[in-house]
Amino acid sequence: MRPFTYTNANNKEQALKGANQNSHYLGGGTNLIDLMKEDVERPDQLININNLDYKKITVNKNGGLTLGAMLSNSETANHLDIRKNYPLLSMAMLSAATAQIRNMATNGGNLLQRTRCPYFFEISMPCNKREPGSGCGAKNGMNALHAIFGYSESCIAVNPSDMCVALAAIGASVEVEKTDGSSRIIEFSDFHRLPGDHPENDTNLMQGELITAIHLSKPIFSDHYYYLKIRERSSYAFALLSVAAGLQLNGGIITEVGLAMGSVAHKPWKLNKAEAYLSGKKPSQANFEEAAELEMIDAKPFKDNKYKVEMGKKAIVRALTQAYERKA
Ligand SMILES: Cc1cc2nc3c(=O)[nH]c(=O)nc-3n(C[C@H](O)[C@H](O)[C@H](O)COP(=O)(O)OP(=O)(O)OC[C@H]3O[C@@H](n4cnc5c(N)ncnc54)[C@H](O)[C@@H]3O)c2cc1C
Numbered sequence: 249m250r251p252f253t254y255t256n257a258n259n260k261e262q263a264l265k266g267a268n269q270n271s272h273y274l275g276g277g278t279n280l281i282d283l284m285k286e287d288v289e290r291p292d293q294l295i296n297i298n299n300l301d302y303k304k305i306t307v308n309k310n311g312g313l314t315l316g317a318m319l320s321n322s323e324t325a326n327h328l329d330i331r332k333n334y335p336l337l338s339m340a341m342l343s344a345a346t347a348q349i350r351n352m353a354t355n356g357g358n359l360l361q362r363t364r365c366p367y368f369f370e371i372s373m374p375c376n377k378r379e380p381g382s383g384c385g386a387k388n389g390m391n392a393l394h395a396i397f398g399y400s401e402s403c404i405a406v407n408p409s410d411m412c413v414a415l416a417a418i419g420a421s422v423e424v425e426k427t428d429g430s431s432r433i434i435e436f437s438d439f440h441r442l443p444g445d446h447p448e449n450d451t452n453l454m455q456g457e458l459i460t461a462i463h464l465s466k467p468i469f470s471d472h473y474y475y476l477k478i479r480e481r482s483s484y485a486f487a488l489l490s491v492a493a494g495l496q497l498n499g500g501i502i503t504e505v506g507l508a509m510g511s512v513a514h515k516p517w518k519l520n521k522a523e524a525y526l527s528g529k530k531p532s533q534a535n536f537e538e539a540a541e542l543e544m545i546d547a548k549p550f551k552d553n554k555y556k557v558e559m560g561k562k563a564i565v566r567a568l569t570q571a572y573e574r575k576a
């Protein structure tokens with residue numbers, strides 16, 4: 249590990265003042281510290297933000313909830329209001345990592361966790377995300393865990409978060425404090441980015457900006473929801489592929505649908521075509537299969553991850569079926 253300075257911020261002003269071009273905020277440290285030990289992340293300054301007062305869940309003006317950025321993933325997922333009103337989010341969050349890691353991990357940190365591409369972690373290998381211009385080891389290397397949608401010549405990595413897949417399905421926005429002291433709101437769909445020519449940037453957050461909250465709109469999909477996570481073992485493993493599915497039904501017709509897929513792109517992948525197809529239709533096996541076909545037709549796999557196309561179709565159908573049958 250390289251030398252760095254460490255400061256404790258007791259309020260947002262101290263945190264923002266301490267930020268520089270090569271500083272990092274320290275949440276639970278479950279991702280950042282691992283990456284520092286591997287020499288992948290090399291901050292010269294860590295600013296501990298665990299004392300900041302962003303640890304509550306409050307009701308917001310849209311009738312939804314606001315999640316403090318410093319609240320742990322466990323506290324969020326197990327909160328009664330989240331379990332009752334946003335059970336899809338709770339289910340996705342509880343599928344992640346282990347209880348110990350969820351106790352440490354913060355909501356802000358979860359949004360910014362980095363890819364698990366093995367070439368990104370191994371500093372002797374080329375990786376445009378870690379070292380821009382060095383190449384992409386995965387493109388012609390081992391790419392079983394990589395993207396099938398939205399990748400570029402520069403990078404084919406996927407976003408590994410479970411929480412973010414659920415947020416993409418239910419809709420959310422992220423509140424951020426800028427270094428000049430003002431704040432801004434980023435729609436969740438614009439928070440993460442596709443790699444393009446700059447895979448070193450996972451999100452549209454600017455250096456030094458501090459995430460303070462995640463806003464959820466009105467309670468949604470509280471009856472018909474399912475988070476399907478397919479992984480190599482049933483605990484302590486990232487998704488090979490996941491689907492967050494939520495349905496609102498009225499008189500046997502789908503009036504609202506939220507669908508997103510994880511571990512298939514550089515950002516949580518919203519299934520817009522499938523959503524549009526299902527809206528106003530009956531929740532039938534045939535319609536779920538057609539929606540899955542429509543979505544997966546755009547997939548462009550690599551040599552080792554062709555399995556994700558068929559798995560993706562089946563996962564969409566299964567997640568929708570489980571969501572529908574949950575209370576029907
Ligand atoms: C063994 C293991 C298994 C895991 N399995 C899964 C899994 O199955 N599914 C899953 O989704 N995740 C999994 N994770 C990842 C885990 O969810 C993340 O490491 C965690 O959510 C990161 O949160 P943190 O608070 O620890 O972030 P940190 O490590 O503290 O920070 C991560 C990044 O976010 C920045 N940051 C943190 N908070 C803020 C803020 N408020 N504003 C601006 N920047 C901020 C930091 O500077 C850093 O760049 C796993 C992790 C481990 C170690």
Ligand code: SF4
Pocket residue numbers: 363365366367368374375376377378383384385386387402403404405447
């Ligand atoms: S896929 Fe992205 S993260 Fe992985 S080696 Fe290529 S550039 Fe690096």
